[in-house]
Amino acid sequence: xxxxxxxxxxxxxxxxxxxxxxxxxxxxxxxxxxxxxxxxxxxxxxxxxxxxxxxxxxxxxxxxxxxxxxxxxxxxxxxxxxxxxxxxxxxxxxxxxxxxxxxxxxxxxxxxxxxxxxxxxxxxxxxxxxxxxxxxxxxxxxxxxxxxxxxxxxxxxxxxxxxxxxxxxxxxxxxxxxxxxxxxxxxxxxxxxxxxxxxxxxxxxxxxxxxxxxxxxxxxxxxxxxxxxxxxxxxxxxxxxxxxxxxxxxxxxxxxxxxxxx
Amino acid sequence: xxxxxxxxxxxxxxxxxxxxxxxxxxxxxxxxxxxxxxxxxxxxxxxxxxxxxxxxxxxxxxxxxxxxxxxxxxxxxxxxxxxxxxxxxxxxxxxxxxxxxxxxxxxxxxxxxxxxxxxxxxxxxxxxxxxxxxxxxxxxxxxxxxxxxxxxxxxxxxxxxxxxxxxxxxxxxxxxxxxxxxxxxxxxxxxxxxxxxxxxxxxxxxxxxxxxxxxxxxxxxxxxxxxxxxxxxxxxxxxxxxxxxxxxxxxxxxxxxxxxxx
Numbered sequence: 001x002x003x004x005x006x007x008x009x010x011x012x013x014x015x016x017x018x019x020x021x022x023x024x025x026x027x028x029x030x031x032x033x034x035x036x037x038x039x040x041x042x043x044x045x046x047x048x049x050x051x052x053x054x055x056x057x058x059x060x061x062x063x064x065x066x067x068x069x070x071x072x073x074x075x076x077x078x079x080x081x082x083x084x085x086x087x088x089x090x091x092x093x094x095x096x097x098x099x100x101x102x103x104x105x106x107x108x109x110x111x112x113x114x115x116x117x118x119x120x121x122x123x124x125x126x127x128x129x130x131x132x133x134x135x136x137x138x139x140x141x142x143x144x145x146x147x148x149x150x151x152x153x154x155x156x157x158x159x160x161x162x163x164x165x166x167x168x169x170x171x172x173x174x175x176x177x178x179x180x181x182x183x184x185x186x187x188x189x190x191x192x193x194x195x196x197x198x199x200x201x202x203x204x205x206x207x208x209x210x211x212x213x214x215x216x217x218x219x220x221x222x223x224x225x226x227x228x229x230x231x232x233x234x235x236x237x238x239x240x241x242x243x244x245x246x247x248x249x250x251x252x253x254x255x256x257x258x259x260x261x262x
Numbered sequence: 263x264x265x266x267x268x269x270x271x272x273x274x275x276x277x278x279x280x281x282x283x284x285x286x287x288x289x290x291x292x293x294x295x296x297x298x299x300x301x302x303x304x305x306x307x308x309x310x311x312x313x314x315x316x317x318x319x320x321x322x323x324x325x326x327x328x329x330x331x332x333x334x335x336x337x338x339x340x341x342x343x344x345x346x347x348x349x350x351x352x353x354x355x356x357x358x359x360x361x362x363x364x365x366x367x368x369x370x371x372x373x374x375x376x377x378x379x380x381x382x383x384x385x386x387x388x389x390x391x392x393x394x395x396x397x398x399x400x401x402x403x404x405x406x407x408x409x410x411x412x413x414x415x416x417x418x419x420x421x422x423x424x425x426x427x428x429x430x431x432x433x434x435x436x437x438x439x440x441x442x443x444x445x446x447x448x449x450x451x452x453x454x455x456x457x458x459x460x461x462x463x464x465x466x467x468x469x470x471x472x473x474x475x476x477x478x479x480x481x482x483x484x485x486x487x488x489x490x491x492x493x494x495x496x497x498x499x500x501x502x503x504x505x506x507x508x509x510x511x512x513x514x515x516x517x518x519x520x521x522x523x524x
Contacts, residue, residue, distance in 0.1 A: 165362050167349060168355065169380070
């Protein structure tokens, strides 16, 4: 009897975990098919997209195959992220921990913060041209903002009782910051990292769509301007897959870095 | 029938050979015009278990915060081994009423936390953590995070963390205030066991008079705000104490009468 209950329950779990998601994907593919068949000029069907995918390898766009374009985009994002993480977390800690820093850096930051990263594109292109650096800079601007905000907010979450424990045990200011305040903020910092990755991934595509030889954003523009919808679809699906992969890896990383949050 | 503690305690401790460990001298604390602690003076001997009782809102928390140096007293001082108390130099531990385990550390890391700040040798930390885990029956939880434990187990971890420090002075602020009666009885016996085993010097604050009579060698009764010492009382009942015994009840009633201010 008990066994039957359990089996029933695990059957439901299985359906929720695998059945429904697969159903959802099938629904999207079905919608795509239906749309492609009824509007063949607006939307290529999956087979055409697959053929176009193969062609990105046999006849590379701008002398680089699909992987090359993906790595170009990823490289820019990762480079910007490394800087954004270091600078953003340090700034966030300063703003959250020191009232002087909050008054000075925090104020400047509040002014810059509401500007969407895409609005920086014309400024950055005019100042720095269309080489690699301005693109990385744009992604950096888009990624470091959520980090500063989340880190500062996380530092603010620290429980006074935990700081008191550190003080009573004789911890100095640095030990309290490193061993109590920052661990408290880690889950928030990680939320910032997650936002920064998705924001970075969107910003790099926007930057590449405007001016780039290589990169998935450049592929989108290329397909768009050449009325090559299949190429646009190839690029968009690749973007989605890489985005999902990044989110998945971050999830794993978070479980490893913050094992106490379950 | 009730003997006067000052002389009695001195005589008893001369007999046991326990030197004065903690000396509170004319401790006074004002917040602006509000006098909270009024000239408290008393001694605590090494390895003594003292309970402090007083009416609600009499300034017990302020009293404790002055002892831990979270607040600086307005005048007067707390001496540990004849030197002004200093968390960096002395070894003070505190058990708060609310659970204060670090959520990002496992049980064993929580137990080791204060020892690491005090730069105790690694082998010694391991030995003490293991001893506490054994004494408190926490071995099965050593790798758990506080969030995975019940409140009463978490509180035991904090008590263990304090005892692991082998503190000069262990302060406990109604540590069992939030526990139900059964758990409280169990933990009271446990704290007595740890005290006997490890020879700590304990100041235990409570508003539960039965708890005070059950635990203490000596009870310090505080008056209503501004708090001064109303009376000190030596309890030389044999252990384990019988809460239904006639002498026990007599003490309990006596102290209850003393802290009535209405």
